[in-house]
Amino acid sequence: MADVATATAQTSQPGIPAGHGPVTRPNMTAVGTMVWLASELMFFAGLFAMYFTIRSVAPELWTKNTEVLNVPYALANTLVLVISSVWCQLGVFKAEQGVPFRTGKLLQLGQWGMREWYVLTYIFGSVFVAGQVMEYSELVHEGIRLDSDAYGSMFYLTTGFHGLHVTGGLLAFLLIIGRTFTSRRYTHHQATGAIVTSYYWHFVDVVWIALFATIYLLQ
Amino acid sequence: MKVEYKLFAILCVFCFGVGIWYGIWTGWEEPVGVVGLFLTGGLCAMIGGFVWWTARKLGPRPDDDPQGNISDVEGDYGFFSPHSWWPFFLGLSGAVVFLGLAVGWWLVIIGMPLLAISAVGWVFEYFRGENAI
Numbered sequence: 001m002a003d004v005a006t007a008t009a010q011t012s013q014p015g016i017p018a019g020h021g022p023v024t025r026p027n028m029t030a031v032g033t034m035v036w037l038a039s040e041l042m043f044f045a046g047l048f049a050m051y052f053t054i055r056s057v058a059p060e061l062w063t064k065n066t067e068v069l070n071v072p073y074a075l076a077n078t079l080v081l082v083i084s085s086v087w088c089q090l091g092v093f094k095a096e097q098g099v100p101f102r103t104g105k106l107l108q109l110g111q112w113g114m115r116e117w118y119v120l121t122y123i124f125g126s127v128f129v130a131g132q133v134m135e136y137s138e139l140v141h142e143g144i145r146l147d148s149d150a151y152g153s154m155f156y157l158t159t160g161f162h163g164l165h166v167t168g169g170l171l172a173f174l175l176i177i178g179r180t181f182t183s184r185r186y187t188h189h190q191a192t193g194a195i196v197t198s199y200y201w202h203f204v205d206v207v208w209i210a211l212f213a214t215i216y217l218l219q
Numbered sequence: 220m221k222v223e224y225k226l227f228a229i230l231c232v233f234c235f236g237v238g239i240w241y242g243i244w245t246g247w248e249e250p251v252g253v254v255g256l257f258l259t260g261g262l263c264a265m266i267g268g269f270v271w272w273t274a275r276k277l278g279p280r281p282d283d284d285p286q287g288n289i290s291d292v293e294g295d296y297g298f299f300s301p302h303s304w305w306p307f308f309l310g311l312s313g314a315v316v317f318l319g320l321a322v323g324w325w326l327v328i329i330g331m332p333l334l335a336i337s338a339v340g341w342v343f344e345y346f347r348g349e350n351a352i
Contacts, residue, residue, distance in 0.1 A: 005279040012308030024278065024280065025277070025280055025292075025296075026220070026270075026273045026277060026301060027297075028271075028296070028297055029269070029297075030269075030273070031273070034266055034269040035266055037265065038261075038263075038265045038266050039262070039263065041258055041261055041262050042258065042262060044256055044258075045255055045258035045259070048254045048258070049250060049251040049254040049255055052251075052253055053250050056250055057250065064250055097307060105232075110263070122346050142297070171338075175338070175339070175342045175343075178339075178342075178343070179342070179343065179346045182343055182347050182348070182351070183346045183347060183351030184318055184348055184349050184350065184351055187352060188296060189345075189346075189352050190346065190351075205334065
């Protein structure tokens with residue numbers, strides 16, 4: 001948790017900077033997002049429980065199917081997602097500084113704002129999803145399908161639900177980027193939106209690392 | 220915010236403790252309980268850790284002062300939409316999409332544009348032009 005950022009207390013009046021209201025209190029949006037993400041962890045707990053249960057009752061399916069998995073490919077795809085989290089965090093730092101878009105040229109990375117970093121995050125995230133789709137098509141050719149056996153069901157349900165989460169995160173990035181175009185000022189509410197979206201993105205990233213370790217490394 | 224994060228820390232330790240106990244009890248052969256209990260501990264760690272980390276940045280609130288008065292926490296709590304139809308349309312179009320998963324894909328195709336319009340309307344309602352919050 002050390003590398004993610006928070007939004008501090010804020011007021012609804014844009015003129016009053018954060019932390020200068022009558023009382024400093026935790027940002028409700030940020031706390032609410034974390035509570036919701038904790039409940040998301042329970043959703044994935046169900047998927048992990050399913051994985052380990054089927055693995056313990058049908059180990060022969062694992063010996064048959066795991067040798068088809070392309071571990072180096074999945075590792076490369078994992079790296080793409082992890083790196084996207086780094087770009088996302090750089091965008092958060094800019095959002096916290098109140099820099100919605102770049103102040104320099106396109107190639108002056110230091111002058112980038114939240115928008116540019118989030119677009120880069122978006123690109124990396126979509127490469128990950130595209131990589132997942134490619135992998136699915138490979139595995140279907142190898143005979144692992146959603147309805148082929150319990151291993152196939154497990155594989156597509158766990159990675160598929162994660163992929164849906166990543167896709168939802170990509171849509172959230174679009175909305176957050178879009179807001180920087182429609183409103184006149186970059187307010188604390190906008191920065192809060194950017195920051196809680198980054199919480200979600202980091203969460204989905206960590207869940208993928210756990211899924212990758214379980215499905216590809218532990219097998 | 221000491222009380223809050225201590226509460227979640229206790230729950231976290233409890234869940235991990237019970238998870239280990241459950242594992243030994245079942246000879247580590249029943250994974251659902253172990254995974255469920257450990258990740259419930261993770262749930263508590265996530266919320267408790269976040270509260271602890273926020274508390275470090277904010278310092279004590281009036282709520283943390285045993286001698287504090289209710290009037291100490293007055294002031295601005297944030298922005299709350301006074302009135303909006305968008306959540307209703309968002310819920311309605313979401314229901315159409317999920318109904319489509321049961322009824323047939325044609326209904327999903329009809330629901331998706333509605334869902335997109337209401338999501339955009341909901342997200343952008345207070346983030347337009349001069350009067351953006």
